[in-house]
Amino acid sequence: MKSDPRQHALNTLAEQLGQLSPGLPGGSAWSARRHQALQRLLAEGLPDKRNENWRYLDWAELDRRSLTAPAGLHGGLAHPPGTPGLEILPLGEALEREGERLAALLPLPGSESDTGFDLLAEASTGTGWWVRVAAGVEVGEPLQILHQRKPDAPSHLRVIIELGAGARLHLIERFAGGDGEVLSVQATSLFLADGSALQHTRLFECSGESALVDQLEASVERDARYRQALFMLGGRVLRSSQRLRLRGRGAEAELDGLFVVDGQRQADLYTVIDHEGPQTRSRERVHGVASGRGRAAFNGRILVGPAAAGSDSSQTSRNLLLSPTAEINARPQLEILTDEVKCSHGATTGSLDPDQLFYLLSRGIDPETARGILTYAFCEDVVGVVTDPAVRRRIEELVAGQLPDRDLIQELL
Amino acid sequence: MSNNGATILRIENLHAGIPGRKILKGLNLEVRAGEMHAIMGPNGSGKSTLASVLAGRPGYEITAGSVTYLGQDLLAMAPEERARQGVFLAFQYPVEIPGVNNVYLLKAAYNARRKHRGEPEVDAFEFLELVRGKMKLMGMNESFLSRGVNEGFSGGEKKRNEVLQMTVLEPTLALLDETDSGLDIDALKVVSQGVNSLRDPSRAIVMVTHYQRLLDHVQPDQVHVLADGRILRTGDRTLALELERRGYDWVQAAPGAA
Ligand SMILES: Nc1ncnc2c1ncn2[C@@H]1O[C@H](COP(=O)(O)OP(=O)(O)O)[C@@H](O)[C@H]1O
Ligand SMILES: [Mg+2]
Numbered sequence: 001m002k003s004d005p006r007q008h009a010l011n012t013l014a015e016q017l018g019q020l021s022p023g024l025p026g027g028s029a030w031s032a033r034r035h036q037a038l039q040r041l042l043a044e045g046l047p048d049k050r051n052e053n054w055r056y057l058d059w060a061e062l063d064r065r066s067l068t069a070p071a072g073l074h075g076g077l078a079h080p081p082g083t084p085g086l087e088i089l090p091l092g093e094a095l096e097r098e099g100e101r102l103a104a105l106l107p108l109p110g111s112e113s114d115t116g117f118d119l120l121a122e123a124s125t126g127t128g129w130w131v132r133v134a135a136g137v138e139v140g141e142p143l144q145i146l147h148q149r150k151p152d153a154p155s156h157l158r159v160i161i162e163l164g165a166g167a168r169l170h171l172i173e174r175f176a177g178g179d180g181e182v183l184s185v186q187a188t189s190l191f192l193a194d195g196s197a198l199q200h201t202r203l204f205e206c207s208g209e210s211a212l213v214d215q216l217e218a219s220v221e222r223d224a225r226y227r228q229a230l231f232m233l234g235g236r237v238l239r240s241s242q243r244l245r246l247r248g249r250g251a252e253a254e255l256d257g258l259f260v261v262d263g264q265r266q267a268d269l270y271t272v273i274d275h276e277g278p279q280t281r282s283r284e285r286v287h288g289v290a291s292g293r294g295r296a297a298f299n300g301r302i303l304v305g306p307a308a309a310g311s312d313s314s315q316t317s318r319n320l321l322l323s324p325t326a327e328i329n330a331r332p333q334l335e336i337l338t339d340e341v342k343c344s345h346g347a348t349t350g351s352l353d354p355d356q357l358f359y360l361l362s363r364g365i366d367p368e369t370a371r372g373i374l375t376y377a378f379c380e381d382v383v384g385v386v387t388d389p390a391v392r393r394r395i396e397e398l399v400a401g402q403l404p405d406r407d408l409i410q411e412l413l
Numbered sequence: 414m415s416n417n418g419a420t421i422l423r424i425e426n427l428h429a430g431i432p433g434r435k436i437l438k439g440l441n442l443e444v445r446a447g448e449m450h451a452i453m454g455p456n457g458s459g460k461s462t463l464a465s466v467l468a469g470r471p472g473y474e475i476t477a478g479s480v481t482y483l484g485q486d487l488l489a490m491a492p493e494e495r496a497r498q499g500v501f502l503a504f505q506y507p508v509e510i511p512g513v514n515n516v517y518l519l520k521a522a523y524n525a526r527r528k529h530r531g532e533p534e535v536d537a538f539e540f541l542e543l544v545r546g547k548m549k550l551m552g553m554n555e556s557f558l559s560r561g562v563n564e565g566f567s568g569g570e571k572k573r574n575e576v577l578q579m580t581v582l583e584p585t586l587a588l589l590d591e592t593d594s595g596l597d598i599d600a601l602k603v604v605s606q607g608v609n610s611l612r613d614p615s616r617a618i619v620m621v622t623h624y625q626r627l628l629d630h631v632q633p634d635q636v637h638v639l640a641d642g643r644i645l646r647t648g649d650r651t652l653a654l655e656l657e658r659r660g661y662d663w664v665q666a667a668p669g670a671a
Contacts, residue, residue, distance in 0.1 A: 353508075354471070355508045356508050356510050358470055358471065358492065359504070359507070359508045359510065359562070360510075360518070361469070361491070361492040361493045361496070362468050362469070362470075362492055362493075362495075362496055362501075362502055362504075363496055363518060363519075363521070363522035363525075363578070363582075364493050364496035364497045364521075364522045364525035364526055364529075365493060365518075365521060365522065365525065366493050366525075367491075367493065370493075373513055374510070374513075376512075377510065377511065377512030377513050378512070380512050381511070381512055408521060411517055411521075
C-alpha cells in the first residue's frame with residue numbers, strides 16, 4: 001500500500017516527464033527505456049520502511065519532498081587539457097552520439113522489489129556526464145567533476161564511466177548544493193574492462209537541507225581494480241546504495257568510507273560487494289560518527305558466489321557515538337556459497353576511549369578540544385587515503401568544521 | 414632532609430578507592446619545593462591509585478581526607494586545570510593515540526601552560542628547537558617528531574616519551590608512576606638523567622617505583638614504603654637498601670617508623 005502523497009508525487013512526475021520527453025536526448029532507444037522505467041515505477045512505487053534494506057531512512061522527511069521537474073545542474077569540470085584517449089561529454093551529447101550502444105551497455109534496473117530509485121533515475125535519464133578512457137591509456141592527472149545542484153529544483157543525474165582494457169583514471173566527484181523541498185536521485189554506472197584501474201574519490205558535501213539518493217554499480221572485470229574513497233559529510237538525508245561486482249578472475253575492490261552526521265542529519269550506506277569470479281579480492285572499511293540527534297546506518301553485504309573460489313574479503317566498520325541521542329546501526333552480512341575463501345569482518349560501535357581522553361586532559365587540553373581531537377583522528381584514519389591535497393584539505397575542513405577549536409585540532413593531526 | 418622549601422603537596426588522611434573497594438586507607442604525605450620523594454611498595458599496594466587520584470583520573474572515589482597543592486584544594490580541580498597549574502603525571506602505561514601527532518600535542522600542552530601563566534604562546538619553530546634539544550638529552554631520534562602519540566612505541570620508548578614531555582613542560586610537581594620499570598640499563602640511565610635535570614629548588618618530584626635499582630641513579634630526599642593503602646615507613650635512601658635486603662614483608666610485619 002502506498003501512501004497517497006507518494007503516489008501523487010509519482011503521478012505528477014510522470015506527467016512532467018511526459019511533457020519533457022520529446023526534448024530528452026538519446027533517440028528512440030532511450031525514450032523507450034524511459035517510458036518503460038516510468039511505467040514500472042508507477043506500478044511498483046518507491047521502496048519504504050517495510051523494505052529491509054531501506055528501513056532506517058527517515059521516510060517522513062523524504063515523503064514530504066517533491067520529485068518533480070528534474071532540472072539541470074550547474075557543473076564544473078576540471079580535467080587535464082587535451083589528454084589523448086580521454087573523452088568527456090555531457091550525458092545528453094553522449095546519448096545523442098551513441099545512444100544505442102549505451103542502451104545496450106547499461107543494464108535495466110533489476111526485478112528486485114526495491115528498485116524504485118533506479119527506475120526513477122532511469123526514467124529521467126538526460127543530465128549528467130559520460131567519460132571514457134581508451135584501452136591502455138593512463139590519465140596522469142585526476143579528473144574532477146563538481147555536481148552543483150540548484151537550490152530550487154530536484155536534479156536527477158546519471159554518470160557513466162567506461163575504462164578500456166588496462167586504462168587508468170583517478171576520478172574525483174563532488175556533490176554539492178540542493179535544498180529542503182525536493183528529493184534528488186542519481187545513478188552511476190562504472191565499467192572497468194580487464195586490467196583497468198579506477199580510483200574514485202566521492203565527496204558528498206550537499207547542503208544541510210538536501211535529500212539525495214545515490215546509487216552506484218560497478219562492473220569490475222578480470223584483474224581490474226576499483227578503489228573508492230567515499231565521504232558522506234553533508235545533506236539532511238543522504239542515502240548511498242552501491243553494488244560492486246567483481247566479475248572477472250582476480251578483480252579487486254576497495255572501499256574506504258566515512259560518514260559524519262550531527263544535528264538531525266541522516267546518512268545511510270548500503271553496499272553489496274559481489275564476488276562473482278574466482279580469486280577476487282575486496283577490502284571495505286567504513287567509519288561513522290554521529291553526534292546530536294544524528295542517525296546513520298551501514299549495511300554491508302559481502303556475497304561470495306559459487307564460482308568465487310580463492311576469494312578474499314575483509315570488512316570493518318567502526319562507529320563513534322558522541323551523544324546519547326545519536327544512533328548508528330551497523331550491520332555486516334556475509335553470504336558465502338563456496339569453500340576455500342577467506343572472509344573477515346567486524347563491527348564496533350562505542351564512544352571515545354576514556355584512557356585517551358584522560359591522557360589529553362592530563363596534558364592540559366580542555367575536554368571539548370580533547371574530544372574534538374580524538375574524533376578528528378578517528379575520521380582522519382579514513383581521510384588519509386585521499387591523495388589529492390586540495391580535496392583532502394576540503395574534506396578535513398568539512399570534518400573539522402563540525403568540531404570545536406578546529407585550528408588547534410588541524411594542527412595536531 | 415631539606416625542609417626549607419615551601420610546601421607543594423600535602424596529603425592528609427587520604428581514603429580513596431573504586432566503587433566497592435577501598436584502596437588508599439589514610440595516606441599522609443608532605444612534599445616541599447626542591448625535594449624528590451620515592452614511594453615504594455609491592456604490587457597492588459595502591460601506588461598507581463595515588464598517582465591517578467592526584468592527576469584527577471575519573472573513576473576513583475575520595476571518601477575522606479584532603480590534598481592541597483600550592484595551598485589550593487587539588488581534588489576540586491579538573492584534570493586539565495591541574496596540568497596547567499604544573500602537575501604532571503608520567504603514566505605507568507602511556508596510552509597510544511594514533512593519528513594525533515606526538516610533538517604537536519606536546520606543543521599544545523606547553524602553550525596551555527603558558528597561556529595559564531599569562532605568557533605568550535611559542536611558535537612552531539621556537540618550540541621545535543626546544544624539543545630537539547630535550548630529545549637529544551633523552552637519546553631519542555628525529556622520527557619521534559612525526560609519529561602519533563606513543564603510536565607503535567616500544568615499552569621503553571613510551572617511558573622515554575613521558576620523560577621527554579616532563580622535561581619540556583617543566584612541571585612544579587612531577588609524578589612518575591613506575592617510569593623505571595621495563596627499561597634496560599641504558600634507558601634507565603637516560604630516564605634518570607631526565608629526572609635529575611628537572612631537579613630545581615622550585616619544583617618537587619614524586620617517583621613511584623617497584624624496584625630499588627632506580628635509586629642507584631637518582632637521589633631522593635625521602636623514601637616511603639606504601640603497603641595496604643598507607644605509608645608504613647619513611648626514611649632516607651638507606652630504607653630502600655634495607656627493603657632490597659629484607660623485602661616488603663619486613664615492613665608490613667613491623668610497622669611503626671612512619
Ligand atoms: N580501576 C580499577 N579497577 C579495578 N581494580 C583496581 C582499579 N584500580 C586499582 N585497582 C586495584 O586496586 C589495587 C591497587 O592498585 P594500584 O593502585 O594499581 O596498585 P600498584 O600501582 O601499587 O600496583 C589493586 O589490587 C588493583 O587491582
Ligand atoms: Mg601501578
